[in-house]
Amino acid sequence: MKKRCILWLLMSVIGLPLIAQNIIYSNLKELLAQNGDTIAVLRVEKRSRNQIVLTGGADYRITAGDDESMCRRLKKRCFAVRSEEGDLYLNCRKLRYKKLRFGAWYAPAVQLGKNIYFCAMPLGPNIGDALAASSLVTKRVCYELNGETGKIEFLGKDKMLQILDKYPEWKQAYLKEDSQEAKDTFDYLLKLRDSQEK
Numbered sequence: 043m044k045k046r047c048i049l050w051l052l053m054s055v056i057g058l059p060l061i062a063q064n065i066i067y068s069n070l071k072e073l074l075a076q077n078g079d080t081i082a083v084l085r086v087e088k089r090s091r092n093q094i095v096l097t098g099g100a101d102y103r104i105t106a107g108d109d110e111s112m113c114r115r116l117k118k119r120c121f122a123v124r125s126e127e128g129d130l131y132l133n134c135r136k137l138r139y140k141k142l143r144f145g146a147w148y149a150p151a152v153q154l155g156k157n158i159y160f161c162a163m164p165l166g167p168n169i170g171d172a173l174a175a176s177s178l179v180t181k182r183v184c185y186e187l188n189g190e191t192g193k194i195e196f197l198g199k200d201k202m203l204q205i206l207d208k209y210p211e212w213k214q215a216y217l218k219e220d221s222q223e224a225k226d227t228f229d230y231l232l233k234l235r236d237s238q239e240k
Contacts, residue, residue, distance in 0.1 A: 065124045066116065073122050074156060074189050083107035084125055089147065099145030100134040100162055101182075122151065122158075132160045132187070139165050139185060139194045152231040154205075154238065156189030159197060159231050161224040182224035184231065202227055205234065 064084035067073040087103045094101070104123055106112035116123070122132050132151040134144035142165040151160035161182045184197040195201070199222055206213040212230055219226045 064126055066120050067122045067124075068119065069121045070158075070187070070189060070192060073153070073158070078124070081106060081112065081123075083109065084123060086125055086129070086131065086148075097146075099147040100149040102131055102148040102150065104131060104148050117146070123148070130158075132158060134160075134162060137187070137194060139196070150228070152228070152235050154231065154234055158187040158189065159184055159228075160187065161185075161228055182228075183222055184224050184227045197227060198222060202230070206230060209234070209237075 063080045064082070065078040066081050067078040072078050083106050085105045085107060087105070089099075089101055089103055104116055106116055116133075118135065120133055121136075122130060124130050130151045130153060131148040133147075134149050135146050137144050144162045144165065149160045149162045151158050153159075161184055164181060164183045184202075186195050186197045186201065187193075188195070202216065202222075203213060206216055212233065216226070216230055221227075
C-alpha cells in the first residue's frame with residue numbers, strides 16, 4: 043500500500059509540468075520561441091455580430107476575469123495568447139495589412155513552423171466600399187504573418203495549394219471546395235497543425 047502511494051505521488055509530480063496553462067506572449071519573437079508568461083484566468087468570449095458591427099474589430103474578446111490591470115495588458119500590450127485548451131489567438135490591435143488596420147480584439151490563429159495564420163475580416167483594394175456592408179461582418183479570410191519578416195500577406199488559393207503540397211488528398215479536397223473563405227481554409231490549417239504535432 044505504501045509503495046503504491048509513493049508511486050502515485052511521484053507520478054503526480056512528474057505529470058505537473060504537463061498540465062495545460064494559459065500563456066500570454068508580448069511579441070512575435072516570444073510566440074515563436076514559445077517563451078511566454080502564464081496567467082491563471084483567461085476568459086475567451088466570442089463576440090456577436092452586433093458587437094462587431096457597432097465597434098468593429100476581430101471575433102474574440104479575451105479578458106483575465108476581475109484583474110483589471112491584466113485585462114488592460116491583454117487588450118493593449120499583449121501580442122498573442124494560448125488558452126489551456128491549446129487554442130491560439132492573435133491580438134489584431136497592432137496588425138496591419140497594406141496599411142489597413144484589422145481593428146481591436148483577438149482572432150483565432152494557427153502556428154505552422156515560423157509562420158502564423160489567422161482569420162480576419164477581408165481588407166484591401168478588392169473589397170473597396172463593400173467592406174462597410176453588414177453582410178461582410180460574418181465573412182472571414184485567412185492571412186499569413188511571416189515570422190521572419192513580420193509582414194502580413196493574404197492567404198490566397200495559390201499560397202494555400204503550396205502549403206498543402208505534401209498532402210495530395212487534402213489538396214484535391216481543397217480544390218473541390220473552391221473557396222478562399224476562412225471557414226474552408228482554416229480547417230486545413232488546423233489539420234496541418236495536428237499532423238505536425240503527432
